Amino acid sequence: MNYRIVVGCDDAGLDYKEQIAADLRADPRVAEVIDLGVHRGAEDVHRPYPEIGLAAGEAIRDGKADRAVLVCGTGIGMALSANKVAGVRATTAHDSFSVERSVLSNNCQVLTLGQRVVGLELARRLVAEWLGYTFDERSASAAKVSLISEYERC
Numbered sequence: 001m002n003y004r005i006v007v008g009c010d011d012a013g014l015d016y017k018e019q020i021a022a023d024l025r026a027d028p029r030v031a032e033v034i035d036l037g038v039h040r041g042a043e044d045v046h047r048p049y050p051e052i053g054l055a056a057g058e059a060i061r062d063g064k065a066d067r068a069v070l071v072c073g074t075g076i077g078m079a080l081s082a083n084k085v086a087g088v089r090a091t092t093a094h095d096s097f098s099v100e101r102s103v104l105s106n107n108c109q110v111l112t113l114g115q116r117v118v119g120l121e122l123a124r125r126l127v128a129e130w131l132g133y134t135f136d137e138r139s140a141s142a143a144k145v146s147l148i149s150e151y152e153r154c
């Protein structure tokens with residue numbers, strides 16, 4: 001599938017971002033991992049989550065990446081931020097079914113996770129599952145998602 005995947009976090013999501021980035025780099029479905037920070041021990045470590053979430057959304061919008069995994073304390077702030085970028089669909093999901101539907105129903109390109117909410121091993125498994133789903137543009141869900149895109153164009 002050769003996905004180009006952005007990873008990003010704030011200081012509350014750094015541990016999980018590092019592990020998930022390592023998992024993605026080892027995944028044969030992933031061609032490139034683009035790490036937007038923050039980085040341990042670096043100057044950017046206290047950058048607020050909206051800066052990372054917005055940058056991730058812009059990378060999707062600009063065609064520099066196919067998908068993003070973003071981690072903060074709850075996942076909520078990252079989802080709110082990425083969703084501000086037109087054309088980007090981001091959601092927090094901490095269970096297998098929601099992760100599946102975020103792609104198959106909603107064509108989300110961005111999965112956000114809360115390091116303070118979900119265990120690390122579950123988070124890693126959810127990301128692995130998430131990579132296995134592809135939205136079907138011929139599905140009945142496509143017309144529903146397109147209503148969001150049409151609203152954005154107004």
Ligand SMILES: O=C[C@H](O)[C@H](O)COP(=O)(O)O
Pocket residue numbers: 010012013049072073074075076077078
């Ligand atoms: O959604 C926001 C994140 O959970 C963030 O990591 C923590 O934000 P706070 O420090 O404002 O609670």
